[in-house]
Amino acid sequence: MEQLQNKIEAYKLEAGTENVADAKALEDFRIKWLGTKGIVKEIMGEMKNVAPENKKQAGQLLNEFKVFIEQKYTDLKANAGEAGDQAGQTIDLSLPGDDLPIGSRHPVTLMRNRIVSIFQRLGFAVAEGPEIEDDWHNFGALNLPEHHPARDMQDTFYIQQNPAFLLRTHTSNVQIREMEKGVLPIRGIYPGRVYRNETVSARSHCFFHQVEGLYIDENVSFADLKQTLYFFVKEMYGKDVKVRFRPSYFPFTEPSAEMDVSCFICGGEGCSVCKKTGWVEILGCGMVHPNVLSNCGIDPNKYSGFAFGMGIERPAMLKYGINDIRLFSENDVRFLKQFTSAI
Ligand code: PHE
Numbered sequence: 001m002e003q004l005q006n007k008i009e010a011y012k013l014e015a016g017t018e019n020v021a022d023a024k025a026l027e028d029f030r031i032k033w034l035g036t037k038g039i040v041k042e043i044m045g046e047m048k049n050v051a052p053e054n055k056k057q058a059g060q061l062l063n064e065f066k067v068f069i070e071q072k073y074t075d076l077k078a079n080a081g082e083a084g085d086q087a088g089q090t091i092d093l094s095l096p097g098d099d100l101p102i103g104s105r106h107p108v109t110l111m112r113n114r115i116v117s118i119f120q121r122l123g124f125a126v127a128e129g130p131e132i133e134d135d136w137h138n139f140g141a142l143n144l145p146e147h148h149p150a151r152d153m154q155d156t157f158y159i160q161q162n163p164a165f166l167l168r169t170h171t172s173n174v175q176i177r178e179m180e181k182g183v184l185p186i187r188g189i190y191p192g193r194v195y196r197n198e199t200v201s202a203r204s205h206c207f208f209h210q211v212e213g214l215y216i217d218e219n220v221s222f223a224d225l226k227q228t229l230y231f232f233v234k235e236m237y238g239k240d241v242k243v244r245f246r247p248s249y250f251p252f253t254e255p256s257a258e259m260d261v262s263c264f265i266c267g268g269e270g271c272s273v274c275k276k277t278g279w280v281e282i283l284g285c286g287m288v289h290p291n292v293l294s295n296c297g298i299d300p301n302k303y304s305g306f307a308f309g310m311g312i313e314r315p316a317m318l319k320y321g322i323n324d325i326r327l328f329s330e331n332d333v334r335f336l337k338q339f340t341s342a343i
Pocket of ligand 1: 170
């Protein structure tokens, strides 16, 4: 039995080091090891000399050995195959290369970059913040105390293990985080993804993207807010577009307004995009509420500021004629590859 074991080990070592350079050597290997008069057959024959009580163990060993050699043969064959292919192949260097499709920017990214770059030209600096946020930075500091009915305007998703954390409903959390740093003046633009507990449909989704802006300094007035947004609208929608502000309510700004632009599809005459009103709502804005400044350690008697916030999907849908907001997140290449041009 021991003798048989030693013999098998020696054969394994020998077979392990074998190598073949071509098909002929491969065939020689097969004949030597697996042929009808080959080593595997021969050693199998030794079973008859094994004592009955050892037969089972010997059978196992021999079987293992056979599998080992067969595997080695398969490996050598694969290698020899590759070598053979290379040897037999002539490469036509004049053929064109394989097409490597280059990706394109997502329409939401294109629109975000466009909005952000207009404000960057006015000296606004980009900052980002966490999408999983604590209650204070998303609501509390923004003058939205717990149980305040205004929280209903932005129903969100809470984190089950710890409801003190939630998915931010707006990028206003970045405003708070920037103000908390205490470095003034602030002129910032804050793009990012936000979440709301809304029924998913062609017009609304449970997540979307926003750009918010913040300007805090001494003597900032509503006139500064209007002038900044006028500039934005002219750059974004063209010189002929008209602007109007409607009084509105946000807990974190006072006074607050909603800004509309004259419909850039129909020129203000009334169409399905503006729902025959001639106006399209594009953002919310206002003067930062003194409570918000105090919450962030900024003296409201010395400093004032304005803030604004807008969605990205809606203007992108208008710009590209996309009729379903869900398309943005379905990752369908047929949809995504249509937006290769820079805007
Ligand atoms: N955070 C508001 C929203 O998401 C937008 C906004 C920002 C309004 C700043 C006014 C001032 O609805």
